[in-house]
Amino acid sequence: MNIAIIPARGGSKRIPRKNIKDFCGKPMLAYPIDAALNSGVIDKVVVSTDDDEIAAIARQYGAEVPFIRSSTLADDYTGTSAVVRDAITQLQALGWPLNYCACLYATTPLLTANVIRDSLQQLEQSGADYVFTAARFSFPIQRALVMTDSGGVAPFDPASIGKRSQDLTPAYHDAGQLYWAKANSWLDNSKSIFGANSRMLVLPDHLVQDIDTPGDWQRAELLYNMLQQENA
Template sequence: MKVAIIPARGGSKRIPRKNIRDFSGKPMIAWSIDAAKLSGCFDRIIVSTDDDEIASVAREYGAEVPFRRPATLSGDYAGTVPVIRHAVDWLVGQGFPVDFACCIYATAPFLAVEDIQQGEQRLRESGCSFAFSVTSYAFPIQRALRLKQGGRVEMVDPLQFATRSQDLEEAWHDAGQFYWGTADAWMEERVIFSPDSVAVPVPRYRVQDVDTPEDWESAEYMFEALRARNSHGG
């Protein structure tokens, strides 16, 4: 069985209730549920939450909420991997064998159906434990700056000062959208960022963390711009 698991706890601090706050006409989590449904990849789509209101919204948009996430996995420091492990363990314990599980974040409105599909394909073809979305940094990280007391500046790596940007290695980071994994990888809590994972590159214009009010505003502008472009066939 292939299952999508969407973690969505109720205790967001910087953007209260962000998982179900309206984002461009729908609760934020609804965009992730819709992408999972449209991908056609999953036998079940499950939301892992500790919150009754989130559970109600998730069901309204077509996801299952067959259990409540325990308090021990619902605090500010709860990690993604233990949360997904709990969901996989619950399913197996209920007699539903899991082959692959895909963690999809509840705040991923830019997640594309084809990226989910490609993630499954790359996981299967590579034989890796995980496949997840990545995107490139907009500027060479080798030329990063550090701000010190009084606003003074120093390079993190001064040896790169005279190196041309085009001669520096391109760097990538987690896009924070989805993580396909084998059931064994989740159950054994293997490290996701390792050589046993394969990347699914996505363009920077479809990646935006949504952790602060500024992030949220930026995401809304980006989302509406993409929707306008797509509606005109661009």
């Protein structure tokens, strides 16, 4: 069985209740649930939450909530991997025969069913421990600048500041959307999402947007509406 696990705690601070806040007509959480269910490669979508309202909305849009997450795993410091490991352990205890498990973030309205399919295919074909979505930095990180204590400017990497962009190694960042692995890889602490045996599915910039601030939310809505118009 292939599943998607969506961590969605109730205690978001920067944008209160952002996991179920209305985004272009639907609760934010509905978007990754829909993408997973429409991907054709996920048998069940599980939402891991500590919040009864979030659980109800998850079920409304087709996800399952077989357990309520412990409050000890719903604070500001618990990492995603710990939440996914907890979910896998609980589901296995319920007798679920888990194979591939995707972690999808709750605030990913730009995530598509195609990306879910393509990233699983990449995992199956590559033999990697993990496959995750990523994006390329639009500006060479080697030419970053820092502000000095006196308010002046200094290069972050003095050896690279004068080099041409095309002579610098491209750099990428986690898109904060999706992470695929086998269930036993998630449970193996020696395997890292960002390790040597992981692979990236690199997405175009217009499919990637972190949503941590009201400004991020507005940009995500603009991108989502633009993509809807193009698809129409």
